[in-house]
Amino acid sequence: xxxxxxxxxxxxxxxxxxxxxxxxxxxxxxxxxxxxxxxxxxxxxxxxxxxxxxxxxxxxxxxxxxxxxxxxxxxxxxxxxxxxxxxxxxxxxxxxxxxxxxxxxxxxxxxxxxxxxxxxxxxxxxxxxxxxxxxxxxxxxxxxxxxxxxxxxxxxxxxxxxxxxxxxxxxxxxxxxxxxxxxxxxxxxxxxxxxxxxxxxxxxxxxxxxxxxxxxxxxxxxxxxxxxxxxxxxxxxxxxxxxxxxxxxxxxxxxxxxxxxxxxxxxxxxxxxxxxxxxxxxxxxxxxxxxxxxxxxxxxxxxxxxxxxxxxxxxxxxxxxxxxxxxxxxxxxxxxxxxxxxxxxxxxxxxxxxxxxxxxxxxxxxxxxxxxxxxxxxxxxxxxxxxxxxxxxxxxxxxxxxxxxxxxxxxxxxxxxxxxxxxxxxxxxxxxxxxxxxxxxxxxxxxxxxxxxxxxxxxxxxxxxxxxxxxxxxxxxxxxxxxxxxxxxxxxxxxxxxxxxxxxxxxxxxxxxxxxxxxxxxxxxxxxxxxxxxxxxxxxxxxxxxxxxxxxxxxxxxxxxxxxxxxxxxxxxxxxxxxxxxxxxxxxxxxxxxxxxxxxxxxxx
Amino acid sequence: xxxxxxxxxxxxxxxxxxxxxxxxxxxxxxxxxxxxxxxxxxxxxxxxxxxxxxxxxxxxxxxxxxxxxxxxxxxxxxxxxxxxxxxxxxxxxxxxxxxxxxxxxxxxxxxxxxxxxxxxxxxxxxxxxxxxxxxxxxxxxxxxxxxxxxxxxxxxxxxxxxxxxxxxxxxxxxxxxxxxxxxxxxxxxxxxxxxxxxxxxxxxxxxxxxxxxxxxxxxxxxxxxxxxxxxxxxxxxxxxxxxxxxxxxxxxxxxxxxxxxxxxxxxxxxxxxxxxxxxxxxxxxxxxxxxxxxxxxxxxxxxxxxxxxxxx
Numbered sequence: 001x002x003x004x005x006x007x008x009x010x011x012x013x014x015x016x017x018x019x020x021x022x023x024x025x026x027x028x029x030x031x032x033x034x035x036x037x038x039x040x041x042x043x044x045x046x047x048x049x050x051x052x053x054x055x056x057x058x059x060x061x062x063x064x065x066x067x068x069x070x071x072x073x074x075x076x077x078x079x080x081x082x083x084x085x086x087x088x089x090x091x092x093x094x095x096x097x098x099x100x101x102x103x104x105x106x107x108x109x110x111x112x113x114x115x116x117x118x119x120x121x122x123x124x125x126x127x128x129x130x131x132x133x134x135x136x137x138x139x140x141x142x143x144x145x146x147x148x149x150x151x152x153x154x155x156x157x158x159x160x161x162x163x164x165x166x167x168x169x170x171x172x173x174x175x176x177x178x179x180x181x182x183x184x185x186x187x188x189x190x191x192x193x194x195x196x197x198x199x200x201x202x203x204x205x206x207x208x209x210x211x212x213x214x215x216x217x218x219x220x221x222x223x224x225x226x227x228x229x230x231x232x233x234x235x236x237x238x239x240x241x242x243x244x245x246x247x248x249x250x251x252x253x254x255x256x257x258x259x260x261x262x263x264x265x266x267x268x269x270x271x272x273x274x275x276x277x278x279x280x281x282x283x284x285x286x287x288x289x290x291x292x293x294x295x296x297x298x299x300x301x302x303x304x305x306x307x308x309x310x311x312x313x314x315x316x317x318x319x320x321x322x323x324x325x326x327x328x329x330x331x332x333x334x335x336x337x338x339x340x341x342x343x344x345x346x347x348x349x350x351x352x353x354x355x356x357x358x359x360x361x362x363x364x365x366x367x368x369x370x371x372x373x374x375x376x377x378x379x380x381x382x383x384x385x386x387x388x389x390x391x392x393x394x395x396x397x398x399x400x401x402x403x404x405x406x407x408x409x410x411x412x413x414x415x416x417x418x419x420x421x422x423x424x425x426x427x428x429x430x431x432x433x434x435x436x437x438x439x440x441x442x443x444x445x446x447x448x449x450x451x452x453x454x455x456x457x458x459x460x461x462x463x464x465x466x467x468x469x470x471x472x473x474x475x476x477x478x479x480x481x482x483x484x485x486x487x488x489x490x491x492x493x494x495x496x497x498x499x500x501x502x503x504x505x506x507x508x509x510x511x512x513x514x515x516x517x518x519x520x521x522x523x524x525x526x527x528x529x530x531x532x533x534x535x536x537x538x539x540x541x542x543x544x545x546x547x548x549x550x551x552x553x554x555x556x557x558x559x560x561x562x563x564x565x566x567x568x569x570x571x572x573x574x575x576x577x578x579x580x581x582x583x584x585x586x587x588x589x590x591x592x593x594x595x596x597x598x599x600x601x602x603x604x605x
Numbered sequence: 606x607x608x609x610x611x612x613x614x615x616x617x618x619x620x621x622x623x624x625x626x627x628x629x630x631x632x633x634x635x636x637x638x639x640x641x642x643x644x645x646x647x648x649x650x651x652x653x654x655x656x657x658x659x660x661x662x663x664x665x666x667x668x669x670x671x672x673x674x675x676x677x678x679x680x681x682x683x684x685x686x687x688x689x690x691x692x693x694x695x696x697x698x699x700x701x702x703x704x705x706x707x708x709x710x711x712x713x714x715x716x717x718x719x720x721x722x723x724x725x726x727x728x729x730x731x732x733x734x735x736x737x738x739x740x741x742x743x744x745x746x747x748x749x750x751x752x753x754x755x756x757x758x759x760x761x762x763x764x765x766x767x768x769x770x771x772x773x774x775x776x777x778x779x780x781x782x783x784x785x786x787x788x789x790x791x792x793x794x795x796x797x798x799x800x801x802x803x804x805x806x807x808x809x810x811x812x813x814x815x816x817x818x819x820x821x822x823x824x825x826x827x828x829x830x831x832x833x834x835x836x837x838x839x840x841x842x843x844x845x846x847x848x849x850x851x852x853x854x855x856x857x858x859x860x861x862x863x864x865x866x867x868x869x870x871x872x873x874x875x876x877x878x879x880x881x882x883x884x885x886x887x888x889x890x891x892x893x894x895x896x897x898x899x900x901x902x903x904x905x906x907x908x909x910x911x912x913x914x915x916x917x
Contacts, residue, residue, distance in 0.1 A: 329647075539754070
């Protein structure tokens, strides 16, 4: 880990250790007077050190890192110049003088020109963000792959076809599917891709291109043939038909996609249990300063759990993963009990035992549950994805058994249902610190935030959505007024609801500083400022990508700030997010991360 | 006899909110399959949907059940699950028990995406005692009403717990809320498989005699016709409330002389092309539920559907 020895100044001091000693357990410096508290150990110091080393198999060397600035997110000591690390944890942040009180140490100056922040915590992402890069990126925006390659954004349908055709040449097997992702025709003046467009690449090979929203999949004629869909008589709202009565190749929604997905190489099992994807996901985390990330909806069958434990247990795995077990089916209590049992399998880098519920669908898919007056374009009231009775059973069992639950609610009626259900559940199983969290919660109004606060709930809002789909929400889905109040970060903070913000990667890119920028500026892709009054400040946004999400995972005692006792998890930045103009926050460059004291440079990951 | 691979498998949807009796109904149908090899598809096994004594073997996502039936879970990917079932041999019909908040119309539309499947019927199960209250629920009301609006047959279950006044009231209410559907009343989910799946016999198309199921007895009668018939008119007449029919299935010649399959479920009629039967005789099987079937009335309808110009 310390390959960059040139940067390490040799201020190592070795003091002889007596058998029985006054061990220094705390040192502080104030007003120039050194105060040293001493305590007599009951066992020999050497013995204790050896014992601890064996027990933790850790590195007991103390390393003091200097930095241009350390933004601690600890209000008692908001910035520092140095941070001392021992055995993967933080001894303290302060001045070099203060930290030398911890005893033998080496000073490492490799970060001397860089900014350290607490490692970012992504509270709503999917490890599939790693696996999706095995497909060909076809998006409008530049995006960086796990291997560091910057895939430039494609600005026309022809450019998309050209890139796919180029990648097709590399496929060894003539029958192998060609798969793309990230397409967003909104930016091509909504020109729809058809199967004929993709047939230009190949008529013999099945081809599929997933849209950025993951709501639509475009396929070629071959793929439709393989699925038995090149026929008249298909009658499904998610499958538009051409003038010839045959599908155009656009497959909207999970049911329509399910009929062709396997033929175009979209393997659903891969989305949750893929080893390479999990490794690549962590590489993306390093590139974006993320040290802890959720995998928010994994079915977590036993073999997936074992794989995740093994992969994250690798000495060089650079992130902490928090998978939430997705609830599906009819056995709510069984799911909660299974999650509670899984918690016991947790390791340092794989935290198990949480549950994800999904209450409704998506706003752009018109399947989120909206209260009156519903969708701006008159679409129906949306869909429930869980029977309310099962929601109640799950929340009650989780409160009873102490299992932490995060619930996806996009529409405001879904949010209302969860609040009503929580109120009843809490009456049955009062819980002072449940931290149940509403995920997305995009349309909540102020009254709902006030209720969240009273019920002790947290919220993880989705500012990225504002940027990518805000214009569509304004014009089509929920209309101007509600589009302005969507993802109401200011309201959440004003009413005392613990706030996290997220990317939902791979729906939008994993990049907490971009997410923070979205929450601070509330700009849409077209440049419209949507919801001036719901903007938050830079410091508040930084908290919402560190301590905020750590709180929602009950990890805030361990992560989210740089202070004594916490994990040595740092985002290493080349620019200072508190000095850069707020409108440029997304442009802050990430050098890499420190995870449990291990150093990962993005350029070498 | 195994159905030809090209014959689409009929799919019956069982919809309805929790507690209505969907699972009881599914188990009743499995116990009274009458030789049908049924594949039951559910979201997830979770709390076991199948009575334990019916399960012969469990392996992965498939439970092997008595009588050649199976039960499988499709997780959150219904279409992929159906693709698997469509190509599965040794299955005669498919029963999808949908989640309590699913809209059966959407599921029925998904069936059109899978080659080799045919939407047979949508059954929406209601608890007679709680149905109207549920339909007024702040969160669930519109979902329940949408389910009812998409029903071919409303299975009004637990009818033994409802008073006569409630029954009459429910029927009035359902006439308005489930306009496409006919209503069958049941106790303990005891619905004839002839109603859920249509008349069926493994080797030939013959009418089943009424069999000893619990609850109200279905009345099944078969008719023969060697004439060409105006099938559109026949379908409308048979589907009318007054006949008391809940289902009918026929192989009949239309007014052009072509052989067709006529299927009636509730008020919905489908007329599709069919092969010529070996003996050249048209047949119609009608199934009533609860009320006796008036043979004379059906015969009169058949007579009235002979094309008026057929003699010229």
